[in-house]
Amino acid sequence: MDLVEPYVLQNGLPFLVASGSSSSGDYGVSGIPHSFLIDAEGKLAWHGNPAGLSKGAVKKALKGAKRPKGDFLAVRIDEPVDARGEKARKLAEDGELAAALKEVAAILADESATGEQKQGAATVQSAVEAHVALLTGQAEQFIKDRDLGKALTILEALGKEFGASETGEKSRKRVEEIHSDPQLKAEMEAAKAWTRLQDQIRELKPAKARPKIEDFVKKYTGTKAADRARAMLGPGKSK
Amino acid sequence: MKLTHVVLPAVLVAAGALVSARCSVEGPEVGKAPPEISAKAWLNHVGAEPSLASLRGQAVLLEFWATW
Numbered sequence: 001m002d003l004v005e006p007y008v009l010q011n012g013l014p015f016l017v018a019s020g021s022s023s024s025g026d027y028g029v030s031g032i033p034h035s036f037l038i039d040a041e042g043k044l045a046w047h048g049n050p051a052g053l054s055k056g057a058v059k060k061a062l063k064g065a066k067r068p069k070g071d072f073l074a075v076r077i078d079e080p081v082d083a084r085g086e087k088a089r090k091l092a093e094d095g096e097l098a099a100a101l102k103e104v105a106a107i108l109a110d111e112s113a114t115g116e117q118k119q120g121a122a123t124v125q126s127a128v129e130a131h132v133a134l135l136t137g138q139a140e141q142f143i144k145d146r147d148l149g150k151a152l153t154i155l156e157a158l159g160k161e162f163g164a165s166e167t168g169e170k171s172r173k174r175v176e177e178i179h180s181d182p183q184l185k186a187e188m189e190a191a192k193a194w195t196r197l198q199d200q201i202r203e204l205k206p207a208k209a210r211p212k213i214e215d216f217v218k219k220y221t222g223t224k225a226a227d228r229a230r231a232m233l234g235p236g237k238s239k
Numbered sequence: 240m241k242l243t244h245v246v247l248p249a250v251l252v253a254a255g256a257l258v259s260a261r262c263s264v265e266g267p268e269v270g271k272a273p274p275e276i277s278a279k280a281w282l283n284h285v286g287a288e289p290s291l292a293s294l295r296g297q298a299v300l301l302e303f304w305a306t307w
Contacts, residue, residue: 042291065297074286
């Protein structure tokens, strides 16, 4: 699996990828590639070679399905929470983290709240705080991996969600740091230019596309986008 | 409307074990709930680790593949 992670990070794939999984055993997979289509009710709708997946089967599975949740702010809280803490829990699970913490604070500040109610509130609070820490950590890792688009997506969402609070301020500050760091700025420009170039060369024959990619690599050398572009040229004649 | 596309690695099974693996492990049945997925590492998610439970309500395309 050493090949997988660099490839995924290198290419910014639009689908979720895992490594080190034993699920193929659970799924009885003996030949690959093998795909399983699961409908909105969590039932298996179809499985087989991905090439054999029909539009009809996909349409059927999509019936009643929700849009893919882009809301990475949402927190799952599996521990039991007292009835009074339910509102806070629901807010957290809907990704309304600031509102959830406000609810929690109200319960904790209430002198007449029972021990159980305070326990429930504390459970929600820990879960939210842990999730924010997780996201902040992920943002830093994305910055390290020079996947700035993802890092900014997280930090901007946190900044918006947490407004004037410390968490919000910290996130916004980090966004400013990214935008004012010359090297990171160069990475972002290169990434934007690479997206544009990919659109341009999509319709071109390899012979026509190649010199454009080579020029791009020269111009943006040292950036992750240039690495991705160079990888597209393949082994051998890349400058 | 979009499918949520999830890619998992296939476990490399030694040639001798492959036959017995095919006989002993039945795949999930169409119409029934398939097993929960698990992985050592999720490589490009944002936020909580994906699971079929967390993706419930969306249509999911699970693909097993390998680098060989």
